[in-house]
Amino acid sequence: MSTAQKNDRIDSVSPALHRFRGLFHTLRARLIVSVALVHVVLMGMFTWEAVDRQSQELRQELIHQADSLASLMVVATTNALLAEDLASLAEVTRRVNALDDVAYGEIVDIRGYVMASTRDGRVGQKLARMRTHRDRFPLPKGDSVLDFVEAVRVGDQEAGYVMLGLSTRNLDQELAASRNQGALYIALALIIGSFVAWLLSLAVTRNLQELTVAADRIAGGDLNVRVKVRGQDETSMLARAFNSMVLSLQHSAQAIEKEHRKRTDAERLACVGEMAASIAHEIRNPLAALINAMKLLGSPGLAEDDHQEVVQIVNSESYRLQRILNEFLAFARLPEAVLTAADVTELITQTIQQVKRDPACRENIRIETRFEDVTPCLFDRDQMRQVLLNLMMNALQAISASGHLTLQVKRQGELVVVSLVDDGCGIKASLKDEVTMPFVTARKGGTGLGLSVVQRILVQHGTTLNISSEEGVGTEVSFELMIAP
Ligand SMILES: Nc1ncnc2c1ncn2[C@@H]1O[C@H](COP(=O)(O)OP(=O)(O)O)[C@@H](O)[C@H]1O
Ligand SMILES: [Mg+2]
Structure with missing residues (x-):
């Protein structure tokens, strides 16, 4: 017989053998x-x-x-x-x-x-x-x-x-008659024995089946399940032990849930407290500057040059206040992103105009754009504006006297990559891993919320922020956007 023929025979025999063996896998x-x-x-x-x-x-x-x-x-x-x-x-x-x-x-x-x-x-x-x-x-x-x-x-x-x-x-x-009678007794013993064993197995496996179903439900998270306890035999003892195990499991789960709720409540309270303190701290300086400026504006002997300077202060502090409040607002209540198809280069151009109006944007900082691709992408317009604004403001704040900020848009396969490159101070090595966490800041007057908000918005867009930075050289931040279908 050839090997192929042999294999064929094995293949046709083994499923039947397998099924036959399978019969004896059950306890019953x-x-x-x-x-x-x-x-x-x-x-x-x-x-x-x-x-x-x-x-x-x-x-x-x-x-x-x-x-x-x-x-x-x-x-x-x-x-x-x-x-x-x-x-x-x-x-x-x-x-x-x-x-x-x-x-x-x-x-x-x-x-x-x-x-x-x-x-x-x-x-x-x-x-x-x-x-x-x-x-x-x-x-x-x-x-x-x-x-x-x-x-x-x-x-x-x-x-x-x-x-x-x-x-x-x-x-x-x-003797033949005796032998026949003996065979009859054996057959009877076989039938009665099998029947008794079947009854016995019913009693044992019924409890086990219930336990299996209950265990499955517990695995699915339902801790209210209990099994019926019948009689006093070993399987009933097992059922009783199972029930008390589920009860203690339920108590533990409730205790863990309570503890978890307590902890998240405490964490939430701590976060709210930290935010309130941060808001108060951030607002206090521009507010004090505004109050002083208003006082000066109201004083009769103010020279014309000084008047101009005070108006300038009022202007820049108001912008600063607005920025701070926007960041807090975005952090506290970030709405669900609604993705629509739009041209990201157009939004970048608009945002640059907005940034240029901000007093923080000094004249000796050059903002350049390099758009290699104008394919429409999927994003939430308002949220993406906030992302670009936060990233640009960080870059501008990192440039001390003069410098460059370049915004690039290029195609990479099925994605569009937006990147911002600046030659500012770079991110401190000690902060690199945690700059996207809330309240992490190395800037005097910073809230530490800008990058945290950026990261959360990008996650809603199915992407994340990539940061590469070297102290004293500059920083590049980038993210990908999906091309609109
Ligand atoms: N382009 C950048 N160049 C240098 N440092 C940066 C840049 N972007 C972010 N950082 C650092 O990351 C920190 C966190 O930024 P952010 O979350 O926007 O908070 P904030 O601007 O209020 O400090 C900043 O304080 C700054 O130290
Ligand atoms: Mg910032």
Whole structure:
């Protein structure tokens, strides 16, 4: 057989074998098979033992019967044998033959000639060899007659022999009947055993099935589930232990939930407190500057030059206040992004105009744009404006005297990359990993919320902010936008 043929055969056999083996994977099947097997083996041993004992007894009885009959024949034939009275001898064999279980009766004289026989054509024949033995069980195969030979003695002399054959048919029939009955008992034991095992398995597996379903529900998060406790057996004890385990699990879950709620409440309160303190702190300086400026504006002797300077202060501090409040607002209540298709370069140009109006944008800072791609992208216009504004303001604030800020838009595969490169002071190495966290700032007068808001907005757009910066050299921040379909 070729390897391919062999494999084919294995393939067709193994699923059936697999299914057959699968039957015994369940506890119920194993229980039924084991109990039924124990029943069958015990019942088989018992039946075998009983039939064997019965067979021994019946055989002994048959041998005993043959012995008695042979002795009787000897007594009845001695005189007739001596007198060579063939009619009497024939009568003896005939009578013996009429008895139950007797297959034949024969009388042989001392020379081996058959003098009387119930078997046809035997009278007058000379037996080649005289049987001197008695048959014993087991008989040779195919033989169902037990042969006996008994010598007829007159004093010390043998005068002839009586031969007797007993049929074992009745004995065999009786044993066969016993064997059949035994087989019936075995079959009954198999049926009753399997039924009892099935009932037993029902009691065990019903509880186990309930436990499995309950465990699945607990795994799905339902801790209110309980299993029914029936009776006092081991599976009921397991069910009871399971219920108390679920109860303590429920208590632990409630305690954890309570603790978690307490902690998040505390964290929220701490955050609110930190924010309130930060707002107060950030607003205090521009507000104080505004109040002082207003006082100066109201004083009568203010020179024209000074007047201009004070108006300038009012202007820049108002912008500063507005920026701070915008950042707080965006941080506290960031609405869900609504993505629409638009040209990001156009928004960048608009935002640059807005930034240029801000007093923080000094004249000696050059803002350049390099737009290599104008494909419409998906973004929330207001939120993206806030992102660009925050990033640009950071860059401008990082440039101390003079410098450059370049805004780039380029295509990268299925994405558009927006990047802002400045040659400002760079981000402090110690801050690099945490600049996008709220309230992290290295700037005097900073809120530490700008990049945190940027990051949250970008996450809503399915992207994040990449920052690469070197102290004293500059910073590049970039993010990707999806192209509109
Ligand atoms: N382009 C940049 N160049 C140098 N440092 C920057 C730049 N952008 C951000 N930073 C640093 O990151 C910090 C956090 O920025 P941000 O979250 O906007 O808060 P804030 O501007 O209020 O300080 C800034 O204080 C600054 O130290
Ligand atoms: Mg900022």
